[in-house]
Amino acid sequence: MSSIIDTVIAHHQEHYPQSTDCALFASPGRINIIGEHIDYNGGTVLPAAIDKHIYICVSRNDDGIIRFISANHTETGEVAINNLYSPQTMTHAAHTWWVYPYGACVLSNIEFDYGLDFSFYSTLPVGAGISSSASITVGTLYALYSLYNKKIKNIDLALQAQKVEWDFAGVNCGIMDQMAIINGKKDNAIMLNTRSMDYSFIPVDTSAVRFVLVNSGVKHSLRESGYNDRRQECERALLMLKKAGFAINELCDCSVDDLIQIQTILPQTEYKRTCHVITENHRVSQFAQEIQYYNLSKAGELLYKSHESLSVYYEVSIPLIDEMVEWASSIDGVYGSRLMGGGFGGCTISMVALYAVEHFTGAIAQKFKKKENRTPEIYECSIGDGTRRIE
Numbered sequence: 246m247s248s249i250i251d252t253v254i255a256h257h258q259e260h261y262p263q264s265t266d267c268a269l270f271a272s273p274g275r276i277n278i279i280g281e282h283i284d285y286n287g288g289t290v291l292p293a294a295i296d297k298h299i300y301i302c303v304s305r306n307d308d309g310i311i312r313f314i315s316a317n318h319t320e321t322g323e324v325a326i327n328n329l330y331s332p333q334t335m336t337h338a339a340h341t342w343w344v345y346p347y348g349a350c351v352l353s354n355i356e357f358d359y360g361l362d363f364s365f366y367s368t369l370p371v372g373a374g375i376s377s378s379a380s381i382t383v384g385t386l387y388a389l390y391s392l393y394n395k396k397i398k399n400i401d402l403a404l405q406a407q408k409v410e411w412d413f414a415g416v417n418c419g420i421m422d423q424m425a426i427i428n429g430k431k432d433n434a435i436m437l438n439t440r441s442m443d444y445s446f447i448p449v450d451t452s453a454v455r456f457v458l459v460n461s462g463v464k465h466s467l468r469e470s471g472y473n474d475r476r477q478e479c480e481r482a483l484l485m486l487k488k489a490g491f492a493i494n495e496l497c498d499c500s501v502d503d504l505i506q507i508q509t510i511l512p513q514t515e516y517k518r519t520c521h522v523i524t525e526n527h528r529v530s531q532f533a534q535e536i537q538y539y540n541l542s543k544a545g546e547l548l549y550k551s552h553e554s555l556s557v558y559y560e561v562s563i564p565l566i567d568e569m570v571e572w573a574s575s576i577d578g579v580y581g582s583r584l585m586g587g588g589f590g591g592c593t594i595s596m597v598a599l600y601a602v603e604h605f606t607g608a609i610a611q612k613f614k615k616k617e618n619r620t621p622e623i624y625e626c627s628i629g630d631g632t633r634r635i636e
């Protein structure tokens with residue numbers, strides 16, 4: 246840890262040589278073990294924070310300007326504290342990486358009485374579906390509240406970060422990523438009911454299994470992908486079902502048994518989306534049970550089923566990711582594998598027996614290289630703590 250801290254602080258001081266004292270925060274990315282595209286349908290999801298982070302270093306300045314620089318982007322951003330809300334800045338920021346920390350500054354409602362120099366340093370790959378945007382937003386909000394000594398509940402901070410995505414980045418995302426990032430706990434997944442926002446921790450036995458991500462290298466952007474379309478399709482399906490007499494508030498209020506009737510009501514596209522949502526919600530509770538009793542093969546089967554549903558019914562996969570899941574299923578020691586996150590690219594997540602991790606990474610890389618003529622990035626994830634201050 247200490248070498249990364251030194252690197253991050255050195256990076257900050259190199260760009261802000263006048264800074265004497267800086268506060269340092271770490272905000273993790275997240276994996277989602279199961280429960281995809283149901284966090285905006287009132288479903289229960291099972292994500293976890295991981296040991297890859299965006300580091301946020303911040304120091305005060307006397308020029309009344311908030312600056313954003315990043316080791317991972319050449320473009321820099323700045324805005325005067327007395328001009329934070331200017332429509333020009335909002336429009337300009339919308340297409341830059343610093344839209345997230347900027348949106349966090351605006352929505353935090355903090356009355357800035359001095360400027361701030363922010364620097365970001367990421368060990369989280371961007372566009373891989375491991376939530377770098379939620380990580381930077383939650384991390385910036387956390388840093389701001391900490392600097393200004395303001396108390397905020399984790400849930401309220403998560404909701405503010407979600408609103409940054411909605412209002413500043415144009416992505417109508419659910420609440421899973423923000424809640425996983427702020428509430429993360431080492432070696433535990435978070436079973437989150439996205440309607441009540443209640444959650445409990447589910448221990449993950451890291452001496453038995455590992456979650457391994459393989460990056461397709463196809464960048465996924467929620468803004469440009471069909472993410473918002475999927476959300477609208479679900480909203481349409483919900484309206485139609487309510488009109489047809491279903492006493493429900495969210496699609497996840499329906500049970501798997503309702504699907505026979507639902508098929509007679511909804512047009513094909515809306516039915517397919519609903520079918521994924523309802524069955525995925527059911528799979529999450531099944532998965533939690535199986536994993537609790539160490540039925541790893543049965544739990545893994547549910548991951549394959551989740552993938553099939555995402556691909557066939559929710560239509561958010563791409564041929565390369567379908568192939569990657571297929572390859573994973575042919576490798577010894579793999580319990581299950583599926584597309585992870587919003588889809589249309591990004592990573593697969595595979596649940597692999599600890600003894601087989603090395604074999605898995607070698608074998609999948611070989612298959613990938615043979616097909617794509619390039620070596621994929623592979624991340625062996627440890628489950629870690631949520632956003633925190635480190636110095």
Ligand code: GAF
Binds near residue numbers: 280282420588
């Ligand atoms: C993205 C979104 F940000 C989440 O809210 C969630 O909907 C996920 O895609 C799909 O499960 O990560």
